[in-house]
Amino acid sequence: MVRLGTACDPVTVESPASGRPHEGKVLAAIQAHADDIPLFCAGTLAKLLDEGYKGYLIQTTNDEKCAPTPSLGETILRNEQEVDELARIMGLEAVYNLGYRNHRLDEASPLELRSRLVLLFRALKVDTVLTFNPWGHGEENPDHVVTAQAVEAARWMAGMGKDYPEQIAAGLKPHTVQEQYYWVCREGQPYNRVIDVAPYIEKKIEAMSVNKSQGPGGANGSRLRDRLASNGLRLPALGDNNETADREYIRLFGLDDFRATGERHGLTFAEPFLHIPPGGTFVGAVDPNLVEAYISEHAVPAGE
Numbered sequence: 001m002v003r004l005g006t007a008c009d010p011v012t013v014e015s016p017a018s019g020r021p022h023e024g025k026v027l028a029a030i031q032a033h034a035d036d037i038p039l040f041c042a043g044t045l046a047k048l049l050d051e052g053y054k055g056y057l058i059q060t061t062n063d064e065k066c067a068p069t070p071s072l073g074e075t076i077l078r079n080e081q082e083v084d085e086l087a088r089i090m091g092l093e094a095v096y097n098l099g100y101r102n103h104r105l106d107e108a109s110p111l112e113l114r115s116r117l118v119l120l121f122r123a124l125k126v127d128t129v130l131t132f133n134p135w136g137h138g139e140e141n142p143d144h145v146v147t148a149q150a151v152e153a154a155r156w157m158a159g160m161g162k163d164y165p166e167q168i169a170a171g172l173k174p175h176t177v178q179e180q181y182y183w184v185c186r187e188g189q190p191y192n193r194v195i196d197v198a199p200y201i202e203k204k205i206e207a208m209s210v211n212k213s214q215g216p217g218g219a220n221g222s223r224l225r226d227r228l229a230s231n232g233l234r235l236p237a238l239g240d241n242n243e244t245a246d247r248e249y250i251r252l253f254g255l256d257d258f259r260a261t262g263e264r265h266g267l268t269f270a271e272p273f274l275h276i277p278p279g280g281t282f283v284g285a286v287d288p289n290l291v292e293a294y295i296s297e298h299a300v301p302a303g304e
Helices: 036-040 042-050 072-090 110-124 142-157 165-169 198-210 220-230 242-254 256-264 288-298
Strands: 006-014 026-031 054-061 095-100 128-132 179-183 190-196 270-276
Touching: 006 270, 026 036, 026 042, 026 110, 026 142, 036 042, 036 198, 042 054, 042 072, 042 128, 042 190, 042 198, 042 270, 054 072, 054 110, 054 142, 072 095, 072 198, 095 110, 110 142, 110 165, 128 142, 142 179, 190 256, 198 242, 220 242, 256 270
Parallel strands: 006 190, 026 054, 026 128, 054 095, 128 179
Antiparallel strands: 179 270, 190 270
């Protein structure tokens, strides 16, 4: 999983910044399922919010397949409540549930999904996105693939005034998402940036614990505590109540990938990303600074 990501050369280590250098900027964390943000980027999300970002959560599916509940409706409700609680503890402004069917996002209209994301990026004036890598190989979940590709298409298309002109007519302005943090979630997926999340590891544990319905955190600690108790055993490290057991289970067993990634780069805990900075990676794009430098050196008065 995360520790099996492939490091690009060079890898930038991003440490917590003093003050609030991102004041006035907006991010959107975009997941397919309730456990994605807690597992892959909760520490980084907490860091960026602490540094001044205003944040929003966008979820593409209804999570109908993922919870130990007897019906689809109960499963959807339980996951939706947990996502709302995740947003609350992280300090996010709002949650936008797009509601497509879990594990069937690839049956949805890509044009509709893209247009909905374009609308949100324009309306919220999103500067930075955190989501799956749209080119990440080894991905087996179609919801991850479709979410990532829709975000990547929508984030640049949102800045073009002739795309979805009805949105412009309604008062929205073109707005390009400038920066991407694409998280690592499968073996061999590349990363060029690791985020030092040691100062935010308690927030990551809290976020993982909120997601009781699915994922490697959630209620696994309390389940283990109950299983041991039925056999007359206990693990002192799991404490004396279910919530403590859930969080300590995550601390003991659920952070190994992030601990290993951190150790590879001289940190205690780290989350890896394929980071694309403002300006992107478009081959052949003209650097306006080079243009201005050339003008300064070579321009002559008109008529000469």
